[in-house]
Amino acid sequence: xxxxxxxxxxxxxxxxxxxxxxxxxxxxxxxxxxxxxxxxxxxxxxxxxxxxxxxxxxxxxxxxxxxxxxxxxxxxxxxxxxxxxxxxxxxxxxxxxxxxxxxxxxxxxxxxxxxxxxxxxxxxxxxxxxxxxxxxxxxxxxxxxxxxxxxxxxxxxxxxxxxxxxxxxxxxxxxxxxxxxxxxxxxxxxxxxxxxxxxxxxxxxxxxxxxxxxxxxxxxxxxxxxxxxxxxxxxxxxxx
Amino acid sequence: xxxxxxxxxxxxxxxxxxxxxxxxxxxxxxxxxxxxxxxxxxxxxxxxxxxxxxxxxxxxxxxxxxxxxxxxxxxxxxxxxxxxxxxxxxxxxxxxxxxxxxxxxxxxxxxxxxxxxxxxxxxxxxxxxxxxxxxxxxxxxxxxxxxxxxxxxxxxxxxxxxxxxxxxxxxxxxxxxxxxxxxxxxxxxxxxxxxxxxxxxxxxxxxxxxxxxxxxxxxxxxxxxxxxxxxxxxxxxxxxxxxxxxxxxxxxxxxxxxxxxxxxxxxxxxxxxxxxxxxxxxxxxxxxxxxxxxxxxxxxxxxxxxxxxxxxxxxxxxxxxxxxxxxxxxxxxxxxxxxxxxxxxxxxxxxxxxxxxxxxxxxxxxxxxxxxxxxxxxxxxxxxxxxxxxxxxxxxxxxxxxxxxxxxxxxxxxxxxxxxxxxxxxxxxxxxxxxxxxxxxxxxxxxxxxxxxxxxxxxxxxxxxxxxxxxxxxxxxxxxxxxxxxxxxxxxxxxxxxxxxxxxxxxxxxxxxxxxxxxxxxxx
Numbered sequence: 001x002x003x004x005x006x007x008x009x010x011x012x013x014x015x016x017x018x019x020x021x022x023x024x025x026x027x028x029x030x031x032x033x034x035x036x037x038x039x040x041x042x043x044x045x046x047x048x049x050x051x052x053x054x055x056x057x058x059x060x061x062x063x064x065x066x067x068x069x070x071x072x073x074x075x076x077x078x079x080x081x082x083x084x085x086x087x088x089x090x091x092x093x094x095x096x097x098x099x100x101x102x103x104x105x106x107x108x109x110x111x112x113x114x115x116x117x118x119x120x121x122x123x124x125x126x127x128x129x130x131x132x133x134x135x136x137x138x139x140x141x142x143x144x145x146x147x148x149x150x151x152x153x154x155x156x157x158x159x160x161x162x163x164x165x166x167x168x169x170x171x172x173x174x175x176x177x178x179x180x181x182x183x184x185x186x187x188x189x190x191x192x193x194x195x196x197x198x199x200x201x202x203x204x205x206x207x208x209x210x211x212x213x214x215x216x217x218x219x220x221x222x223x224x225x226x227x228x229x230x231x232x233x234x235x236x237x238x239x240x
Numbered sequence: 241x242x243x244x245x246x247x248x249x250x251x252x253x254x255x256x257x258x259x260x261x262x263x264x265x266x267x268x269x270x271x272x273x274x275x276x277x278x279x280x281x282x283x284x285x286x287x288x289x290x291x292x293x294x295x296x297x298x299x300x301x302x303x304x305x306x307x308x309x310x311x312x313x314x315x316x317x318x319x320x321x322x323x324x325x326x327x328x329x330x331x332x333x334x335x336x337x338x339x340x341x342x343x344x345x346x347x348x349x350x351x352x353x354x355x356x357x358x359x360x361x362x363x364x365x366x367x368x369x370x371x372x373x374x375x376x377x378x379x380x381x382x383x384x385x386x387x388x389x390x391x392x393x394x395x396x397x398x399x400x401x402x403x404x405x406x407x408x409x410x411x412x413x414x415x416x417x418x419x420x421x422x423x424x425x426x427x428x429x430x431x432x433x434x435x436x437x438x439x440x441x442x443x444x445x446x447x448x449x450x451x452x453x454x455x456x457x458x459x460x461x462x463x464x465x466x467x468x469x470x471x472x473x474x475x476x477x478x479x480x481x482x483x484x485x486x487x488x489x490x491x492x493x494x495x496x497x498x499x500x501x502x503x504x505x506x507x508x509x510x511x512x513x514x515x516x517x518x519x520x521x522x523x524x525x526x527x528x529x530x531x532x533x534x535x536x537x538x539x540x541x542x543x544x545x546x547x548x549x550x551x552x553x554x555x556x557x558x559x560x561x562x563x564x565x566x567x568x569x570x571x572x573x574x575x576x577x578x579x580x581x582x583x584x585x586x587x588x589x590x591x592x593x594x595x596x597x598x599x600x601x602x603x604x605x606x607x608x609x610x611x612x613x614x615x616x617x618x619x620x621x622x623x624x625x626x627x628x629x630x631x632x633x634x635x636x637x638x639x640x641x642x643x644x645x646x647x648x649x650x651x652x653x654x655x656x657x658x659x660x661x662x663x664x665x666x667x668x669x670x671x672x673x674x675x676x677x678x679x680x681x682x683x684x685x686x687x688x689x690x691x692x693x694x695x696x697x698x699x700x701x702x703x704x705x706x707x708x709x710x711x712x713x714x715x716x717x718x719x720x721x722x723x724x725x726x727x728x729x730x731x732x733x734x735x736x737x738x739x740x741x742x743x744x745x746x747x748x749x750x751x752x753x754x755x756x757x758x759x760x761x762x763x764x
Contacts, residue, residue, distance in 0.1 A: 013549050013552075015550070015553040016549065016552055018553075019552075019553050019556045019557055019560070023556075023560055026560075057545070082544060082548070084645060086644075086645050104551055104552035104556060104583055105552065106556070106559050107556055107559055107560040201639050201757075201758050202758060204607070204611065205608075205758060208610070208611070208635070219629075219631075220613065220614060220617055220629050220630065220631035220670070221613075221614050221617030221618055221620075221629070221631075223614055226614070226615070227608075227611045227612075227614065228615070229607075229612065229615050229644035229645055229647070230603070230644035230645045230648075
């Protein structure tokens with residue numbers, strides 16, 4: 001566990017801040033709090049946290065306004081957002097937020113997102129071409145499936161499965177950042193190229209192909225390739 | 241509110257028509273008065289002549305001549321002048337008691353008398369004319385002012401048409417038709433005085449002509465027609481707003497003299513009043529929209545923030561707590577379940593407010609129904625799913641265009657509904673089918689008691705529950721939200737019967753929302 005990392009909780013409600021502090025401290029993080037956007041910038045400068053849990057509905061400014069500043073300062077950002085604010089979530093992710101948690105949240109889910117985001121930051125900080133990073137990330141497993149990113153191979157129960165090129169590209173993109181949500185537009189741009197950001201149906205068909213070939217035996221609601229309606233996909237390795 | 245009738249003003253037409261009789265009565269009495277004055281002047285002259293005082297006698301005759309010229313006009317004035325000359329010549333100019341004039345200088349007196357008659361009558365005529373015009377203008381102004389005042393009190397177009405018909409009929413003593421364009425733009429009779437159901441074809445054609453040309457059309461107007469009716473447009477900014485027809489059963493010309501300009505003035509005012517009404521109506525509509533908008537955002541933010549923020553804390557805390565004993569574990573799990581129910585209810589309430597206030601934002605996106613069902617099932621606790629839910633969606637089921645968020649909440653509510661009504665051990669079957677008509681349907685089936693045939697419409701209503709079947713868990717909002725969201729997406733939703741017993745709720749995507757699977761984008 002990434003103990004000792006400093007996390008800043010930005011929310012205008014003291015009870016929610018207290019709950020998050022309790023949850024995060026229980027998991028070994030150091031926690032600082034901010035009740036608004038201005039305070040958040042001040043706390044960031046004073047304490048240099050590694051990650052911000054940022055509520056977007058702040059009393060003094062829109063959380064989206066200070067998001068670029070936080071990211072520019074090298075913080076990982078996990079957004080706390082209302083249930084139906086799909087556009088807001090997508091906007092935050094496109095601005096560089098690592099992930100989001102929907103209120104009312106499950107503390108376990110918050111911890112999982114924080115862990116994933118910090119791990120992702122650590123990988124990025126390691127730099128491309130880093131041998132250690134390649135070794136750690138090159139083999140991704142979920143269920144009885146193994147994605148070998150170095151060999152560009154996918155195996156199920158030890159047997160190689162042939163995926164269509166775009167299916168593999170999509171799976172590889174998600175497997176490189178396991179547990180992290182990637183928006184539809186980001187996936188389409190990376191896998192299909194610029195100009196395809198609106199072709200969501202390509203994504204649907206590729207995702208369907210991946211599930212059919214790798215998860216035909218999983219029950220409903222059990223797929224590791226999770227779609228967040230209207231937002232994007234994440235590869236959930238912890239899915240049983 | 242009915243407008244008060246305007247004061248009855250004097251009209252030019254009434255002044256002219258009734259004025260002739262008054263004038264005739266005045267002529268006779270005026271002539272008698274003139275003759276009497278003439279007699280008096282002669283008697284006074286004779287008295288003066290007795291005393292040998294002849295010089296001022298001619299002046300005495302100025303009285304009757306001026307009187308006749310001013311009161312009775314040019315011809316009676318000249319007549320009085322001539323008569324005065326003759327009488328004066330006869331009685332007072334030597335040789336007396338003859339009509340002979342011995343001294344030519346005396347002729348000057350005669351010419352002066354006639355000249356006074358001419359000048360006096362001319363002056364009087366102009367005065368008469370001015371007085372008559374002033375009176376007519378005053379009558380017209382009073383009429384227009386009264387009309388404008390009454391118009392202000394009319395607030396609806398229908399009331400305006402009726403008011404226009406009766407007023408014009410009363411003021412001009414004519415029959416009136418009022419025609420205005422309906423929603424489709426075709427002219428239709430909207431008021432008539434005396435009342436009639438419809439206008440003849442000839443009149444309709446003339447009215448249309450007037451409406452299209454924007455000019456007075458018919459006898460007395462700028463454009464001649466075959467109809468006996470005169471049609472005059474009600475002017476508006478972008479062309480005529482309506483057409484008013486006037487007709488008279490006896491006269492060939494429904495209006496005469498200055499009546500047409502007067503009618504046109506009245507109709508110009510009517511046009512202004514109509515524009516005002518339209519503006520007021522728009523302002524009112526805007527007010528209502530803004531008020532509703534304000535209420536909606538107040539409600540949404542109040543429920544969304546003030547209710548959900550504490551719920552987030554409560555729910556989060558309950559989820560984070562670690563029970564120390566079996567009793568605590570039971571209590572904690574039931575508290576958690578209740579808090580989750582409350583949260584679901586609040587979420588549904590917000591959704592319902594959105595539906596009821598028309599504040600649903602839609603974004604269509606290609607959706608894989610199997611994937612959408614997965615995401616919806618993800619929302620539920622794993623214990624619900626284990627072994628109880630089956631998902632049967634063909635691999636080649638086409639994609640559908642839907643708002644992913646609205647569809648997500650539809651599915652959550654349908655699954656929740658199946659869970660609560662299907663019995664603790666009943667299975668939930670979700671099926672996706674391509675239909676013969678090119679549409680796609682997604683069905684959520686349970687093994688509960690089902691929905692009676694006569695309840696299948698009502699069950700989608702707000703707070704609808706089937707009597708005696710649902711005492712636990714339901715909010716009465718779930719299916720209403722499914723219906724509201726499905727409607728917003730153009731998706732049909734209905735309740736049916738599952739084969740072998742139970743309810744079957746169907747979302748039916750019409751062919752227009754179905755997208756074929758694009759294979760080239762994936763294998764390339």
